[in-house]
Amino acid sequence: MLTPQTISLVKATVPLLQQQGVAITEHFYALMFRQHPEVRGFFNPAHQAAGTQARALAGAVLAYAAHIDRLDAIAPALPRIVHKHAALGVRPEHYPVVGACLLQAIRAVLGEAASEPVMAAWAEAYGALAEILIEAEAQVLRERAARPGGWQGQRAFRIARKHPESELITSFYLEPCDGGPLLEFEPGQYLTLELSLNGETVRRHYSLSDAPGKPWYRISVKREAEGRVSGWLHAHARPGDTVQVQPPSGDFVLDRSAPLTRPLLLVTAGVGLTPAMSMLEVVAPTGRPVHFLHAARHGGVHAFRERVAQLAAKHANVRVHYLYDQPRPQDRPDSVGRLSADVMAAHLPADRDVDLYFLGPKPFMQSVLATALSLGVARERLRYEFFGPLEALQPA
Ligand SMILES: Cc1cc2nc3c(=O)[nH]c(=O)nc-3n(C[C@H](O)[C@H](O)[C@H](O)COP(=O)(O)OP(=O)(O)OC[C@H]3O[C@@H](n4cnc5c(N)ncnc54)[C@H](O)[C@@H]3O)c2cc1C
Numbered sequence: 001m002l003t004p005q006t007i008s009l010v011k012a013t014v015p016l017l018q019q020q021g022v023a024i025t026e027h028f029y030a031l032m033f034r035q036h037p038e039v040r041g042f043f044n045p046a047h048q049a050a051g052t053q054a055r056a057l058a059g060a061v062l063a064y065a066a067h068i069d070r071l072d073a074i075a076p077a078l079p080r081i082v083h084k085h086a087a088l089g090v091r092p093e094h095y096p097v098v099g100a101c102l103l104q105a106i107r108a109v110l111g112e113a114a115s116e117p118v119m120a121a122w123a124e125a126y127g128a129l130a131e132i133l134i135e136a137e138a139q140v141l142r143e144r145a146a147r148p149g150g151w152q153g154q155r156a157f158r159i160a161r162k163h164p165e166s167e168l169i170t171s172f173y174l175e176p177c178d179g180g181p182l183l184e185f186e187p188g189q190y191l192t193l194e195l196s197l198n199g200e201t202v203r204r205h206y207s208l209s210d211a212p213g214k215p216w217y218r219i220s221v222k223r224e225a226e227g228r229v230s231g232w233l234h235a236h237a238r239p240g241d242t243v244q245v246q247p248p249s250g251d252f253v254l255d256r257s258a259p260l261t262r263p264l265l266l267v268t269a270g271v272g273l274t275p276a277m278s279m280l281e282v283v284a285p286t287g288r289p290v291h292f293l294h295a296a297r298h299g300g301v302h303a304f305r306e307r308v309a310q311l312a313a314k315h316a317n318v319r320v321h322y323l324y325d326q327p328r329p330q331d332r333p334d335s336v337g338r339l340s341a342d343v344m345a346a347h348l349p350a351d352r353d354v355d356l357y358f359l360g361p362k363p364f365m366q367s368v369l370a371t372a373l374s375l376g377v378a379r380e381r382l383r384y385e386f387f388g389p390l391e392a393l394q395p396a
């Protein structure tokens with residue numbers, strides 16, 4: 001239990017953190033990577049370069065400080081962090097490393113405001129948050145390992161098949177080398193691949209794009225320009241190659257308890273359709289109305305078109321709308337350009353009683369959020385994922 005004095009000292013730092021939060025976390029990463037190079041490999045350099053990871057950590061630290069007297073307010077934000085940490089293999093012994101560097105960074109950036117009592121309060125507060133995360137992460141790991149087909153840490157998977165879905169996206173079918181059963185996942189969850197490239201371990205998350213319950217896990221990967229892991233998977237990985245995989249993780253999952261009469265909108269752009277494919281596979285046979293809205297540049301980079309057409313042909317509850325913003329002459333999208341309010345409205349019931357899951361590049365997501373809100377969809381019915389650290393999403 002934190003003392004009232006600790007709580008008020010930490011809360012008093014909130015205005016400073018608001019101004020300096022990102023500076024603190026940027027300083028923190030520089031310090032930690034210098035003092036503890038052993039943890040560097042956990043962190044994605046692209047997220048460091050883009051600043052998204054520093055902003056995500058700063059946001060979490062700030063939210064914690066602001067709500068330290070009523071932690072239930074930040075509870076909904078924790079599963080995402082817990083799942084990410086669990087997926088990456090963050091261990092309890094890493095917490096003191098992060099804590100020591102975070103406190104040094106707070107002291108360096110706050111300057112005179114970082115008095116001894118303030119620093120002592122922050123040390124205690126960090127310890128309390130670390131304890132919450134460590135316990136929650138241990139629970140996730142325990143539960144996963146205990147379920148049929150479950151495991152903890154790395155498990156070797158063989159690339160059984162490699163199948164191009166578009167000019168840019170290729171699916172990889174992964175089967176466990178031990179021949180054992182597979183842990184059932186929730187549509188929307190991701191796998192974490194650990195590869196050794198040029199002697200360095202690199203970790204990347206990939207959403208599961210097929211229905212659960214198959215004897216494989218399927219991931220579908222976009223080839224990124226200069227991308228290390230996607231580049232390796234596209235250019236070098238061959239059927240028969242082995243990759244190390246951490247169990248399915250993630251809290252961006254289809255709520256299967258939603259009423260089957262409530263329409264589901266899956267609104268995606270580019271490679272953001274991968275978790276939506278898994279959701280569509282599961283929902284289509286249930287009879288629940290499902291609207292699959294997908295934006296791509298043109299037909300050449302549009303993945304899974306055939307599979308979605310099969311599902312729509314078989315299940316009358318599936319409606320599909322494709323938007324291309326740079327169609328080729330031979331393309332026949334349902335509309336050209338960006339997702340407009342008119343297109344979205346055509347897929348919404350009059351009472352706006354829907355669940356809307358969306359994923360794509362950040363500007364697309366901001367626009368989906370703004371459009372859905374302006375059309376009267378309730379904020380709590382909107383769910384989204386980022387293919388990177390969580391970012392603030394302001395309606396465009
Ligand atoms: C929950 C989740 C689910 C995901 N699901 C999918 C999915 O289903 N399919 C999919 O394709 N992807 C998915 N991703 C993204 C995926 O994890 C990788 O981020 C993506 O494949 C790029 O990794 P890479 O190693 O190929 O590229 P990286 O090597 O990480 O590079 C990515 C980009 O950043 C640039 N870059 C790299 N390092 C730096 C640097 N130091 N400075 C400046 N720029 C740099 C590169 O040039 C490149 O353009 C998901 C991510 C998350 C978090």
Ligand code: HEM
Nearest residue numbers: 039042043044047056057060084090094095098130389390
């Ligand atoms: C109280 C302590 C901590 C807090 C509040 C915290 C918070 C966060 C947050 C908010 C994210 C972003 C989640 C997302 O949106 O995807 C994150 C990701 C991450 N955290 Fe932590 N974390 C803590 C401790 C640790 C520790 C001890 C480690 C171990 C080294 C660690 C390693 C990571 C890594 C590797 C990522 C993913 C980074 C990336 O995408 O590049 N964290 N954490």
